[in-house]
Amino acid sequence: MNENEIFTQQPAVEYTDDNIRHLSDMEHVRTRPGMYIGRLGDGQLPEDGIYVLxxxxxxxxxxxxxxxxxxxxxxxxxxxxRVSVRDYGRGIPQGKLIEAVSVLNTGGKYDSKAFKKSVGLNGVGVKAVNALSAHFEVRSYRDGKVRTAKFERGILQSDVTEDSADENGTYIYFEPDDTLFLNYSFHNDIVETMLRNYTYLNTGLAIMYNGRRILSRNGLKDLLNDTMTNDGIYPIIHLKGEDIEIAFTHTGQYGEEYHSFVNGQHTTQGGTHQSAFKEHIAKTIKEFYGKNMEYTDIRNGLVGAIAVNVEEPMFESQTKIKLGSLTMEPGGGVSINKYVGDFIKNEVDNFLHKHADVAEVMLQKIQESEKERKAISGVTKLARERAKKANLHNRKLRDCRIHFSDVKNERKEESSIFITEGDSASGSITKSRDVNTQAVFSLRGKPLNSFGLTKKVVYENEEFNLLQAALDIEDGLDTLRYNKVIVATDADVDGMHIRLLIITFFLQFFPDLIKKGHVYVLQTPLFRVRNRRTKIKNKQVLAGIAAKSERKKSDFVTRYCYSEDERLKAINELGPDPEITRFKGLGEISPDEFANFIGPDMRLEQVTLHKTDQVQKLLAYYMGKNTPERQNFIIDNLVIEEDKPEEETYEI
Known part of the structure; x- marks a missing residue:
């Protein structure tokens, strides 16, 4: 090919009036669902679209x-x-019922007189639910009448008004479209957590969920009591004001942990209100004691929550998980930072003056954090320099291009890092990964058991130090570089041990990484079952079998099985004598195949924590010293399986 051929301009694609399309509101939502609800998903993760609906x-x-x-x-x-929601409010005005659930940018919340501090302001939410549901029904009960409208995938099917003796309010039923949300399922624990958050922010509100009542009488104080996995070292400080509520305490854990809300919306990625809370809680405590304290020492072990009500809040996306507003009211007025700061300055300072016992315990905690920080300051400095130097030529980290901390990047939530064992496994993942959003960190073997050790080990242990630097979480999660931290180990005893050691490390020093839902375990298949080749048993050559080259590609069916039940089902589906491969380690899976397991539909199991988990007791039992109790448990539950001779197989 010569130079002239390279730069020859290709004929332009025909561009006519027929290329110009106008999409109805419902069509637009269905064509671009990500603009309205973020990811689709199947319901395994809290951020999946069905929960947004x-x-x-x-x-x-x-x-x-x-x-x-x-x-x-x-x-x-x-x-x-299938979901139904019935409230006993005023009911959607019946004359505009159809428009309210099917026409974008239509709603009553543009009028601040009717809804002063609302979450949904842009007239999009319930319309997206309608468009993305196979079946959607809305009823408005008002003053002895009920108007019922039914839709299918956003298209009106019926509209009826009747007399009714029911209480005023709104009823909505929806069934997500399974052609969009493939194999979806609502998970009870995710739904219940969402609903509990609503009650914490709305004391006095009773939510009946599948016949069970969810209610909070103490707001954010109940939230911390229900979610803390470490006991507070002093009673939770709970303070309320006009349009603001805070609660906090110190625990024995490392790092900081925050829950933040705006107008009842859980802002999982924080925002201006959470940043103001962190800044002013440390500043106020420092000024109260009048000592030269470091903010990191003051906030170490702090668990806190803040909720504010803002008129016409501005969020950074339709999913409303991060507040972008700078002021409490539209068009200016007092800033959120000043409003939060003034409240904390007055109320927290007054509380500490009135409760000298709490102030004394808090001071001891801060001094202990300061003492530990100074004790490892020399090690910390050297470790930071080593990590900085290693990051330039770190063969253990294969970074990606897009990071969770890239504020303006639309794909930042896709950013993830795989923590693998050994070079062979990391090599397969590296070759098959998406270099834009997937990074790989390779362990050289079993990491150190960090249970019971101080944070000094994070800096002294090169592998832990490099992992901390790769995640960029030394000073908290605000700079976290990857949304998903995925532990990818072999499905054997050694792999499970490595998995537990990594999770122990996070629980010890960065528990908020797990509590905020960033840590996952990669599920990889145990078996590959396919009818691609015909097996010949016991070295016998069977006559009459067609040559492999003559088989059609359409006949080659492969099933990847994650359990014994899936393997048996695949064998039944694929017919007699399928080829079965047992994957003993990640390194045995070729890069071409690995692409199937780390793509958009990869199976991830989220590592979660609940107050009832008794984390410290579990860690002490399983990861602590080899006690007689644990030895007896292992002996009592030990299962020895005899190795069975494998049938020799050949393939043609």
Whole structure:
């Protein structure tokens, strides 16, 4: 090919009036669902789209409660697939019912007189639910009448108005479209956590979830009591004011942990209100003691929550997980930072002056953190320099291009890092990964058991130090570089041990990484079952078998199985004598195949924590000293399987 051929301009694609399309509101939502609800997903993760649909419906009911219209909401999830929400507010105005649920940028919340501090302001939420549901029904009960409208995938099917003796309010039923949300299922624990958060922020609101009542009487104090896995070293400090509520205490854990909310919306990625809380809580405590304290020492072990009500809040996306507003009111006025700062300065300072016993315990905790920090300051400095130097030529880290800390990148939430064991496994993942969003960190073997050790080990142990530097979490999660931290180990005893050692490391020193839902375990297949080749048993050559080259590609069916049940099902589906491969380690899976397991539909198991887990006791039992109790447990539960001779197989 010569130079002239290289630069020959290709004929332009024809561009006519027929290329110009206008999409209806419902068509646009269905064509570009990511613009409205983020990711689709199947319901395994809290950020999956089906939970956004539920949240958009419940938000409207919560807004009614905030306007003192109805103090109970009934929510039912049937067969983990179909949802109904009934509130007892004022009911959607019946004359505009159809528009309210099917026409974008239509709603009552543009009028601040009706909804002063609402979550849903842009007239999108429930319309997206309608468009993305196979079946959607809305009923408005008002003054002895009920208007019912039914839709399928956003298209109106029926509209009926009748007499009714039911209480005023709104009923919405929806069934997510399974052609969009493939194999979806609502998970009870995720739904219940979402609903509990609503009650913490709306004391007095009763939510009936599948017949069970969820209620909070103490707001954010209940939230911390229900979610802390380490006991507070002093009673939770709980303070409320106009449009603001905070709660906090110190625990024995490392790092900081925050929960933040705006108008009842859980802002999982924080925002201006959370940043203000962190800044002013440390500043106020420092000024109270009048000592030269470091903010990191003051906040070490701090667990806190803040909720604010903002008029016309501005979020950084439709999913409303990070607040972008700078002021409490539209068009200027007092800044959120100043509003939060003034409240904390007055209320926290007054509380500490009135409760000298709490102030004394808090001071001891801060001094202990300061003492430990100074004790390892020399090691920390050397470790940081080593990590900085290693990051330039770190063969253990294969970085990606997009990071969770890239504020303006639309794909930042896709950013992930695989923590693998050994070079062979990391090599397969590295060759098959998406270099834009997937990084790989390779362990050289079993990491150190960090249980019971101080944070000094994070800096003294080169591998831990490099991992901390790769994640960029030394000073908290604000700079976290990867949204998903995925532990990818072999499905054997050694792999499980490595997995536990990594999780122990995070629980010891960075528990908020797990509590905020960033840590996952990669599920990889145990078996590959396919009918691609015909097996010949016991070295016998069977006559009459067609040559492999003559088989059609359409006949080559492969099933990857993650359990014994899946293996048996695949064998049954693929017919007699399929080829079965047992994967003993990640390194045995070729890069071409690995691409199937770390793509958009990869199977991840999220590592979660609950207060009832008794983390410290579990870690002490399983990861602590080799006690007689643990020895007896192992002996009592030890299962020895005899190795069976494998049948010799050949393939043609």
């Amino acid at each position: 539920l949240k958009e419906v419940v938000d409207n009911s919560i807004d009614e409660f905030k306007m003192h219209a109805g103090n109970r909401i009934e929510i039912d999830v049937t067969d983990n697939m």
